[in-house]
Amino acid sequence: MLLHNYFCFKPFLFSRRMGLLQFLKSQFLCHLIICYVFLVSGLIVNLIQICTLPLWLVSKQLARKINIRLAYCIASQMVAALEWWSGTECTLYTDPKSYPLYGKENAIVVLNHSFEIDFLCGWTFCERFGVLGSSKVLAKKELAYVPVIGWMWYFLEIVFCKRKWEEDRTTVAQSLQKLRDYPENYWFLLYCEGTRFTPKKHQFSMQIAESKGLPKLKYHLLPRTKGFYVTVQNLRGTAAAIYDSTLNFRNNEVPTLLGILNGKKYHADLYVRRIPLESVPEDEAECAAWLHKLYQEKDGFQEQYAQTGRFPGPMVSPPRRPWSLINWLFWSCVVLYPLGLLIAQLLSSGSVLTIAAAVVVCSAVSVGIRWMIGQTEIDKSSNYGIKPAALNNN
Ligand SMILES: CC/C=C\C/C=C\C/C=C\C/C=C\C/C=C\C/C=C\CCC(=O)SCCNC(=O)CCNC(=O)[C@H](O)C(C)(C)COP(=O)(O)OP(=O)(O)OC[C@H]1O[C@@H](n2cnc3c(N)ncnc32)[C@H](O)[C@@H]1OP(=O)(O)O
Numbered sequence: 001m002l003l004h005n006y007f008c009f010k011p012f013l014f015s016r017r018m019g020l021l022q023f024l025k026s027q028f029l030c031h032l033i034i035c036y037v038f039l040v041s042g043l044i045v046n047l048i049q050i051c052t053l054p055l056w057l058v059s060k061q062l063a064r065k066i067n068i069r070l071a072y073c074i075a076s077q078m079v080a081a082l083e084w085w086s087g088t089e090c091t092l093y094t095d096p097k098s099y100p101l102y103g104k105e106n107a108i109v110v111l112n113h114s115f116e117i118d119f120l121c122g123w124t125f126c127e128r129f130g131v132l133g134s135s136k137v138l139a140k141k142e143l144a145y146v147p148v149i150g151w152m153w154y155f156l157e158i159v160f161c162k163r164k165w166e167e168d169r170t171t172v173a174q175s176l177q178k179l180r181d182y183p184e185n186y187w188f189l190l191y192c193e194g195t196r197f198t199p200k201k202h203q204f205s206m207q208i209a210e211s212k213g214l215p216k217l218k219y220h221l222l223p224r225t226k227g228f229y230v231t232v233q234n235l236r237g238t239a240a241a242i243y244d245s246t247l248n249f250r251n252n253e254v255p256t257l258l259g260i261l262n263g264k265k266y267h268a269d270l271y272v273r274r275i276p277l278e279s280v281p282e283d284e285a286e287c288a289a290w291l292h293k294l295y296q297e298k299d300g301f302q303e304q305y306a307q308t309g310r311f312p313g314p315m316v317s318p319p320r321r322p323w324s325l326i327n328w329l330f331w332s333c334v335v336l337y338p339l340g341l342l343i344a345q346l347l348s349s350g351s352v353l354t355i356a357a358a359v360v361v362c363s364a365v366s367v368g369i370r371w372m373i374g375q376t377e378i379d380k381s382s383n384y385g386i387k388p389a390a391l392n393n394n
């Protein structure tokens with residue numbers, strides 16, 4: 001019961017209308033198994049990643065390629081939860097001429113930051129275009145300490161920022177420079193809004209827009225331009241294009257990671273415009289103005305979505321691939337078999353103390369996973385964007 005409460009699941013009554021599969025998907029035991037597989041396999045992968053450290057000295061490119069595959073083992077489990085467990089559908093609106101280039105070039109992705117699972121939908125598109133293991137992001141430093149994902153990112157050369165420009169201006173540029181000779185195609189994700197959308201942050205950022213004489217945005221926070229400028233400047237000649245991406249969900253749904261774990265099916269729509277990198281101005285002020293204009297256009301696309309339920313342009317649904325599921329099944333076999341043996345041994349031992357110790361460990365793991373899921377929740381979002389930078393409590 002205690003474990004159940006940690007996951008805040010709604011009280012559940014089996015109704016005839018609900019299929020057996022849906023019933024199973026809502027069961028705490030299933031969630032526990034999925035989370036156990038994710039956590040234990042993730043920690044094993046983290047350990048293997050540490051073992052690749054000496055290889056970096058001998059062959060950096062080989063070490064990177066191995067780490068791309070190891071990162072895939074972790075990230076694709078979350079993608080499998082979205083596309084195979086919850087059955088969430090992902091539709092792409094894009095120009096058919098750009099479509100063949102996706103996954104075949106390095107690109108900087110500019111995405112709105114309004115949903116708890118926007119990063120997971122991003123990952124799902126990465127998976128479908130074959131760049132999941134190598135995908136990158138400009139992430140807040142706090143995420144580097146999240147077990148499994150944050151630790152994996154260290155080996156993937158993810159670019160971290162403190163969201164304090166005085167400190168970030170050199171570290172971010174240095175990290176970006178290192179990506180210039182990356183051996184495989186990657187998408188570099190940039191949430192220019194810098195934090196997740198909340199009404200309070202929106203109100204605050206629109207005051208800033210007003211003070212700068214910029215038009216107000218209805219669906220976005222005012223974009224931060226410095227990270228965008230430094231990314232474009234440092235990846236010029238390496239990244240071919242900006243993928244201006246605007247995400248929304250059908251039926252005004254508010255998707256969550258807990259919803260995905262509960263097997264809830266959502267429908268994501270992503271509008272992507274491919275903009276050649278050469279068309280982004282080199283001058284800093286012009287580049288900032290270019291980004292502000294981009295966000296005004298993005299706001300227009302969201303308005304159109306709100307009015308009509310669709311984005312401009314033709315629709316395609318890039319097919320889901322079996323690899324994320326195969327990867328999950330592989331890791332399940334690896335980590336569930338020893339667990340089964342351990343449980344059988346525990347029960348046959350009949351020792352109350354050992355069984356109590358197992359329950360305590362199990363509860364601790366549940367609390368740990370619940371904390372990790374909490375990192376994705378908007379109501380636990382930082383104060384960034386509602387206070388002067390000096391007072392930020394990230
Ligand atoms: C075909 C398919 C296509 C696409 C598929 C989609 C996606 C897939 C791609 C890849 C997937 C990869 C990975 C995904 C996995 C996981 C990702 C998960 C999470 C990570 C996300 C984060 O951590 S977001 C937070 C960190 N990132 C950022 O903050 C980036 C943006 N920020 C910046 O660029 C900042 O400039 C900075 C961080 C570099 C520096 O921060 P600082 O606070 O010092 O900022 P500034 O100096 O810029 O701030 C002051 C200026 O900002 C103006 N402003 C606007 N609003 C405010 C406000 N509310 N408060 C204060 N100031 C504000 C202000 O006026 C200043 O303006 P100036 O004109 O003076 O610059």
Ligand SMILES: CCCCCCCCCCCCCCCCCC(=O)OC[C@@H](O)COP(=O)(O)O
Pocket residue numbers: 034035038077078081116119140143146149191194195196261369372373375376380381382383384
């Ligand atoms: C297989 C499925 C297993 C499911 C259970 C496992 C749960 C693991 C959860 C791992 C979470 C990792 C966090 C990565 C991404 C968080 C993205 C995010 O949205 O970060 C917020 C920042 O952008 C801005 O921060 P704020 O200033 O809004 O604060």
